[in-house]
Amino acid sequence: MLGFVCFLGPGIFIALTGLGGGGQVNSKVQANASAMLYATFAFFGLFSGSINNVIGPRWSLILGTLGYSLYISAFLVINIRPDAGAFVLAAGAILGICAALLWTAQGSLMMAYPTEAQKGMFISIFWTIFNLGGIMGSAVAFGTSFKSTVIxxxxxxxxxxxTLVGVFLPLLMANPNKVIRTDGTRVNQVRHPSWKTELSRLYVALKTDPWIILLFPMFFASNYCYTWEYNNYNGAIFTIRARALNSLMSYTSQVFGAVFLGYFILDQKRVRRRVRAFYGWSLVFFMAFAAHLWAYFYQKTYTRAEATKDAYKIDIIDKTYVAHVWVMLIHGFLDSMLQTYAYWLIGAMSNDPAKLAVFTGFCTSILIKHHTDKSLQSAGAASAWSTDAAGILYMNIFLSTWFLMVASMIFAAPMVYLRVTDRTDVEEETL
Known part of the structure; x- marks a missing residue:
């Protein structure tokens, strides 16, 4: 159910983002709206864990999904009235607040429901369903734009x-305190103390688990990468229908990336959890370096000045198309692996949903696709979209993306070595 809520909200949103410029020929308005979105996301994500613990995950999901409906409607309006850019910017800012609530509720539930042996599988199931939203949305966009030059x-x-259907789905979900895991244990009930206690809980969470700071660069990088991938690559050198097909291929590869790392690597019962953590780190690090090295040779072939003029756009019938679409496939695979690994690491630090809600909300406000990483993800995404709106060189944005991705894995290595154990006992770390 949680996967389908995000399938119909963020899933459709990523399909729109994947088109490059929100499907618009001029991507500047979308870049500015995205910068506004992730800036408010970054700020309100600091408090979304506390809000989620007070109003409950169902209301957080409902309010969160409403923001995606508003954002989609803004692009419908600007498609009819090109002078409605201010409405798109306002919708982006409001969505940032709503998205902070939705992703905090999603992160705490997804990491608290499974047993320790199931966390990788649950994460991969969620990401599979979630990315099906992007796949379906991209397929719809591809079909409707097949014989057109605009969306x-x-x-x-x-x-x-x-997205409006997704607003009502949380009403059908059970409250966490009614859920019993497959091993017979109950999900710890999220407590609803005062706002003062909630603010102190944020401090305590960081004080008791300072190792989370080493994951901040990973959270920051995980959504930073979308600007180059979708606007500066997909949106810059392809036709509208090729953009839609590229987006479809990218989100399809994300499904395989999440299942591969989450189910086949991180949940292997025959291997100790610490060993699995190092397996996951090695695979993500290798993919981060290799994917960007490959993309570098394509980025060298064009500039922002050339792409914004009447330069030829690559279409699906061109001979060079197949080689170029592989960049989207590999980066989609990498994105889901990074997101899955980040979630899994947070889940390995705690089994308490109240603590997880604070972790996921805090990182949501500091940050980018995807939780403790959401703050940082949003800050990273806001930075990247701002540089794109300001017209920074494509190569500079690409190189900064490559550097952040690789550096984030290096920063995470000490935390993986020192903090990830073979088992986490909730009695020892409950706030």
Whole structure:
């Protein structure tokens, strides 16, 4: 159920983002709206864990999904009235607040429901369903734009209807205190203390688990990468229908990346958890370096000045298309691996949903696709979209993305070595 809520909200949102410029020929308004979105996301993510513990995960999910409906409607409006850029910016800022609530509720539930042996599987199941939203949305956009050079109103209307359905799905979900795990244990009930206690809980969470700071660069980098991938690569050198197909291929590869790392590597019962943690780190580090090394040779072939002029755009019937789409496939695979590994590391630090809600909310406000990483992800994404809106060179944005991705894994290595154990006892670390 949680996966389908995000399938119909953030899943449709990522399909729109994956088109490059939100499907618009001029991507500047979308870049500015995204910068606003992630800036408010970064700030309110600091408090979203506390809010989630007070109003409960179902209301956090409902309010969160409403923001995605508003954002989609803004692109429908600007498609009809090109002078409605201010509405898109306002919708982006409001979505940042709503998204902080939704992803904090999602992160705490996804990491608290499974047993320790199931966390990788639960994460991969969620990411598979979530990315199906991007796949379906991209398929719809590809079909409707196959014989067109622009995204029509019908595509945005279809996206809007789907997100509105997602608003009501949380009403069908059970409260965490009614859930019993497969091993017979109950999910710890999230307590609802005063706001003062909630603010102190944020401090205590960081004080009791300072190792989380070493994951901040990973959280920051995980959403920073989308700007180059979707606007500066997909949105810059491809036709509209090629963008839609590229987006479809990217989100499909994310499904395989999440299942591969989460189920086949991180949940291998025959291997100790500490060993699995190092396996996961090695795979993500290798993919981060290799994927960007490959993409570098394509980025060298064009500049922002060339892409914004009437330069030829690569279409799906061109001979060079297949080679270029592989960049989208590999980076999609890497993105889901990084997100899955980040979630899994946070889950390995705690089994207490109240503590996890604080972790996920805090990182949501400091940060980018995907939790403790959401603050940092949002800060990273806001930085990247701001540079794109300011017209920074494509190569500079690409190199900064490459550097952040590789450096973030190096920073995370000591935390993996010193903090990840073979088992976490909730009695020893409950706030």
């Amino acid at each position: 029509g109103n019908s595509t945005y209307i279809g996206f809007l209807i789907l």
